[in-house]
Amino acid sequence: MAENPSTPADVWAMIERADELVKYASNRDPKTAYEQARETLRKAAELACTVPGAQPLEDQAYKRLEDIDKLENETPQ
Amino acid sequence: MKLGRGKEDVEGRVPPNQRLTRGWPVLHASPVPKFNPAVWSFRVWGEVSNESELTWDEFRALPTATVHSDFHCVTGWSKLDNDWEGISFTEIAGRAKPKPSATHVLVHAEYGYTANLPLETLMDDDVLFAWSHNGEPLEPEHGGPLRLVVPKLYAWKSAKWVRGVRFLDHDERGYWEVRGYHNHADPWREERYSWQE
Numbered sequence: 513m514a515e516n517p518s519t520p521a522d523v524w525a526m527i528e529r530a531d532e533l534v535k536y537a538s539n540r541d542p543k544t545a546y547e548q549a550r551e552t553l554r555k556a557a558e559l560a561c562t563v564p565g566a567q568p569l570e571d572q573a574y575k576r577l578e579d580i581d582k583l584e585n586e587t588p589q
Numbered sequence: 590m591k592l593g594r595g596k597e598d599v600e601g602r603v604p605p606n607q608r609l610t611r612g613w614p615v616l617h618a619s620p621v622p623k624f625n626p627a628v629w630s631f632r633v634w635g636e637v638s639n640e641s642e643l644t645w646d647e648f649r650a651l652p653t654a655t656v657h658s659d660f661h662c663v664t665g666w667s668k669l670d671n672d673w674e675g676i677s678f679t680e681i682a683g684r685a686k687p688k689p690s691a692t693h694v695l696v697h698a699e700y701g702y703t704a705n706l707p708l709e710t711l712m713d714d715d716v717l718f719a720w721s722h723n724g725e726p727l728e729p730e731h732g733g734p735l736r737l738v739v740p741k742l743y744a745w746k747s748a749k750w751v752r753g754v755r756f757l758d759h760d761e762r763g764y765w766e767v768r769g770y771h772n773h774a775d776p777w778r779e780e781r782y783s784w785q786e
Contacts (some may be wrong), residue, residue, distance in 0.1 A: 524658055524782070525768070531768075535616035538730065553601060572769050579618070584621055 518559055520566040527557035527572055534580065546580050553577050600704060602659055603667050604776035609707050610666040613729045618764075622699040622750050624734045631735070633681060634754035636691035638751035641684065642753075645734070647748075649720070651676045651684075660747070661776040667719050673738050675719035678711045680753065690758040694739055699750040703763040703771070706739065706746060708756070743774040743781070 524563040537545035553573045560570035597669035603609060626645040634640045643651075654677040660668045687708065694711055696704045710716070719738045720727050732749030739746045745765045766772050771780040779785075 522742060527769070531618075532616075534618055535664065536614070538617070538621070539615055569769075583619060 514555050515556060518558075520563055523556050523560045523563055523564045523566045523573075525550055526559065527569060527576065530556065530576060532574075534583070543584075550577060553580075554581060562565075562583055599669060602663055605779050606665065607661055607667040607776065611667055612670055613731065614664075614666055616662070617662065617700065617730075617749055619700040620623075621729045624729065629734070632697075633685045633756075634646075634720075634753070635695075635756035636688045636758050637756050638686035638688060638761040639684060644719065648676065649695055651680055652716050653684070654680070656717055656719075656738065656740070658715050658738070660738075660744055661686075661741065663743040663745060663770065663774070663776075663781055667776075672720035672723050673717060673719040675717045675735070675738070677714070678718070678737075680709075681718070682712065685756065687756050689755040690756075691724055691762045693757045694760050695755045695757060695763060696748045696751060697750075697753045697755060698748040699752060701751075701764075702748060704737070704746050704748045705761055705763040705766060706742075708762075710739065710742070713741065741775065743776050745786065746774050758773070 530552040533545045533549040533552065537549075553576050557570050557573040558565040562571060599609070600713075629645045631643045632641070633643075644730050653674060656673045658671055660671050691708055694706050694708055697705065716737070716739050718735050720733065720735050722728075722731065727736060732747075732751075735751050736749045737751050738745050760772070762772060766783070768776065769783050771782055772786055773780050
């Protein structure tokens with residue numbers, strides 16, 4: 513039986529998961545949380561390319577990858 | 590001056606798909622900034638007659654207000670019965686004297702974080718800039734020294750580490766609002782995402 517095709521909602525769920533990893537990063541090891549968020553966002557971007565109607569979400573995923581780069585530079589040493 | 594809702598039964602106070610928390614989860618999309626009262630300032634500018642930039646001491650010398658209210662995070666938790674103390678938004682607006690053209694406000698916080706709100710929403714009597722929570726100084730991880738509190742909307746509108754407000758003659762989406770989250774953010778309508786608009 514073929515799997516159900518992914519939808520934009522599936523892509524957004526991955527992005528939202530990445531958002532939560534970033535938002536709650538200070539409760540755990542931020543470096544690990546940011547890396548997990550990056551990985552989730554990369555997968556979301558890849559999936560967005562294959563899902564009709566999900567192109568804006570690919571942009572959202574890349575925007576967040578830039579956000580995480582900035583966050584790491586802002587983190588107090 | 591005591592403003593906002595009183596304590597009442599929990600039933601009917603938790604919006605759809607929210608769960609109660611007794612703790613206070615810490616979440617934010619930036620590091621916790623260091624507070625230096627000697628250089629901290631609160632700027633009010635834009636569509637107002639009286640632009641200003643207040644020092645921490647000047648800000649703290651304004652008339653204070655307290656609000657008892659609930660708090661709802663878009664990640665799914667709600668924290669009831671919070672006692673906030675600070676400066677009401679109406680106090681800030683009254684001093685700034687918004688021009689008739691002012692319709693919205695962009696709240697500015699550390700690290701360039703912003704949150705946009707209609708001026709009408711901010712003029713509610715339960716909206717304030719808080720430095721105290723439940724009788725204690727607001728802890729840095731919860732937005733201390735100063736955060737906005739907008740009880741009727743999801744908590745990302747209640748920006749932490751606020752440094753100023755810009756009055757606008759138009760709406761301008763803030764940090765999360767350009768990242769797919771709802772422009773208005775009413776928890777009772779579950780206004781979580783921009784595609785619901």
